[in-house]
Amino acid sequence: MNGCARAELTTSQRVIAKKNKVQQGKDFMSLEGQLIDQKSLRAVTGKTADWNEIAKDCIAFAKATGGRLLLGSEGVQDAPSAGQQFRADLPDTVRGKLVARTINRAVLPDVATAANGGQYIELRIPRAMAMASTTDGRYFLRVADQSKPVTGDDERGQKLNKLVWDDHRQSPTELIEPHRLAALVLEHLQRYPESAISCIHGRVGGEIHPKQVKRALEDLIGRWAVRCEGDYRWRRYWAVS
Template sequence: MRSVTGKTAEWTEMAKDCVAFANAVGGTLSIGIEDGQTLPPHDQRIPPDLPDLLRRKLAERTVNVTALPNVATAANGGQYIELTVPRSTAVASTTDGRYYLRVADQSKPVTGDDVLRLASERAALPWETQTSLNVPRSDAEPSKLQVVVAALRASDRVKPSVKEKTPDELLDHYQMSQGPYLTNLGILCVGQRFRRAQLTTAPVVQFIKYDEHGQKVNKLVWDDYLLNPMELIEAVWQEVPDFRESYELPDGLFRQIVPAFDEVVVRELLVNALVHRPYTQRGDIFLNLHPDRLEIVNPGLLPLGVTPQNVLHTTVRRNEHLARLFHDLRLMEREGSGYDKIFEVLLSHGRPAPELVEGHDRVQVTIRRRILKPEIIDFIAKADEAFQLTQREENDQAPGLECHRHEEGHCS
């Protein structure tokens, strides 16, 4: 807990946290509750002048940060301050020229070239909510809107009060429209084909198959903008016959059928590529199939603050509203457990962990086709049946597999 009273007041640290929240997606700090506790002392009272002092001290130490302190009363009668920091419309910093970004539960410093990158990613309005094309909301494609509305109403992740909304109200609720216009997100998901093409950064997917000599032997392209991101996932899975290949493994007197590529893994990787790509940058999504591996190549870099080493433990949402829509449609887990699921499935099938590499303008994920430890498939299945393992426990139970991701000297 940061102290904001007396001689030990940590205004500099408080300013750093506020800058970090403002440069991320905003957040709320609870002041007056000790670390490890959920409630303030029952007899705690906030001095009447403290909110104004807090607002003034932070304004003196930050640039482009809005601090909104509010006195709240907990269930036990104790008072504390809820300090809300909205997402900044410009790059936030401390008055001495330091930049920070909130990554998971830490305020990370931003230095060097990453400062320019932070500035370039900080549009005054997120790409998803922009209406610069002035597409009327009535221009939504009826069939696509009907499918999305039906799926949302059938989802157990959507509140009953939201399901009762009209299709027009659902467009507003999910930031697919604003006033009389469809937003970029609305055009992407329920817009007509030619409108989606006008976005210029709507996703194009290319599947390329290579033989053992590195020569192209097949190519499929989804570049006509006919499909929205949700439909693209289904189309790619259904139209690439190689994804449904399987082979046999000896299992005692019997043989076990194992898929060449698990459907859950392929779909999760496609979801990650579509949801987390920078829609302000052009570039196709490539699925490069080699005899021994599948490579998914996405344009752009990982979100600022996320690295190949911490991707399992860090959640940064680049496209917040698209992620929310995908979550409510049951296409993804919003809190970043997609890679956990990929690890779980790959390791339970005796395959190596995925390899994540960040280039200067792209991110590549590689999954291997070969099973390194066939006996692990039966081992994990029996352990799961007996102990109902969690995802992380299943990852830990897979001995002898090479892990390509390390952090602080330990295998993740």
């Protein structure tokens, strides 16, 4: 093989490698859009807050494999503004607003700090154990990096209608497996120690029967993973570190 042939082969290999790199980038961006989305802090504060838009994304993530909303930054690669701060009660406000607008989905808001010192809220949305929707009965699916409404006019809508019907025929104990519920309860207590059972129930999912949450707590106490103090409505729970 002469030098020209070797040079041509090298050029061809470079072109193939470049195409592979571009494709990997597209695949990464696709995964990023399906599992993570970012919103400006304006979407959850003041007069610019758009709670219905945030609720739509939560439903779409919950219908898939779950996902994360990063509230406080814009663009896939952007970090929050340096030194960005917000009120300490904003995560609870976000959770409360979404609870009022959605059904059968849980959200776990956490305050995170970027390398530049800017704060943002990492809103984790677990996969829904029951059929998640908005309170006005709308359903959404995550398609690439967008949350798309589902109607009965397309194939996705017809499949979803069947899932809704099947889901309504399930009893509450069929909606979530005990070990998954126990994991959610334990995670809540690690983040929010000294919680009442009503608080735990509200955070892990109001669609779950309270008796299931109580059984999960009893199981965790029996495994020495959780401890409690007090009686009746004054009882509080902690995760054992």
